[in-house]
Amino acid sequence: MAIKEMATMIKFRAWDNECKVIRDYDELKGLTLDALDASDFKLEQFTGLTDVNGKKIYEGDIIVSEPNDPTFEPLKIGVVKRSKVDAGWCYRIATDEYNIWTSGKYRTYEIIGNVHENPELLEENLMIVTINDDYQVKVDNYANYTLLKAVRDESGAIKNGKDKLPMFATKGYYSNMSRALNACIHLMLKISTM
Numbered sequence: 001m002a003i004k005e006m007a008t009m010i011k012f013r014a015w016d017n018e019c020k021v022i023r024d025y026d027e028l029k030g031l032t033l034d035a036l037d038a039s040d041f042k043l044e045q046f047t048g049l050t051d052v053n054g055k056k057i058y059e060g061d062i063i064v065s066e067p068n069d070p071t072f073e074p075l076k077i078g079v080v081k082r083s084k085v086d087a088g089w090c091y092r093i094a095t096d097e098y099n100i101w102t103s104g105k106y107r108t109y110e111i112i113g114n115v116h117e118n119p120e121l122l123e124e125n126l127m128i129v130t131i132n133d134d135y136q137v138k139v140d141n142y143a144n145y146t147l148l149k150a151v152r153d154e155s156g157a158i159k160n161g162k163d164k165l166p167m168f169a170t171k172g173y174y175s176n177m178s179r180a181l182n183a184c185i186h187l188m189l190k191i192s193t194m
Contacts, residue, residue, distance in 0.1 A: 011025045012025060012043050012045055013025060013046070013058050014041035014042060015041065015042040015116045016039075017040040017041070017042065018039075022116070023041070042060075044058045044060040046058050046059075047059065047089045051109050051110045051111045052109065053111075055111050057089075057100075058080065059081060059082065059089075060079065060115050060116065061113070062078070062079055062080075062111070062114055062122065063079075063080060063111055064077050064109070064112055065077075065100075066107055066108050066110070067107045068106055074140075074145075074173040075144050075175070076091070076093055077112070078092050078093040078097075078098065079091060079122065080100070083097060088100070127139040131184055133158070135147065135148065135150070135187070136148045136168060137180045137181070137184070145180040146173055146180075147170070147171040147184055147187075148169065148171065149168060149187070151168060171184075171187065
């Protein structure tokens with residue numbers, strides 16, 4: 001299901017820092033700006049968009065951005081923010097930001113939490129599964145499976161990068177470990193038959 005653009009309506013929710021809960025629009029609509037300013041609330045604007053499950057996307061939500069073709073691009077997990085580049089909404093990953101496409105033509109979005117209640121979702125969880133001397137699968141945020149192949153020089157030795165670590169080239173992005181391993185087996189068989 002594509003992301004749906006909703007009628008333009010300025011709505012907010014707020015993180016109540018004192019009670020450690022999110023206050024929705026209905027709880028806030030009777031308050032004045034002075035009351036909100038005097039309280040320990042962090043206002044977050046509704047983007048006008050919903051995720052694949054029909055859930056309203058707010059500033060501060062943590063979303064998974066899943067490409068329709070994961071072969072060329074991995075899943076991304078980021079925080080919904082106002083774009084620094086244009087007037088639209090984006091999701092930010094470390095120092096990069098990506099626009100949120102409303103059509104759903106290239107990718108879908110799903111809310112998995114928010115920055116207040118689930119900050120651990122933004123931590124970089126990295127695991128490397130070594131298959132053999134030539135192949136590895138890098139797993140980050142437990143959502144992306146990147147197949148890597150060692151880069152070798154003319155003598156057959158694995159090249160080292162500027163950081164003195166072995167160099168690996170990306171061979172593809174996969175949605176789960178099974179697909180990454182399957183692709184690795186196909187590459188190894190292809191090389192052995194040459």
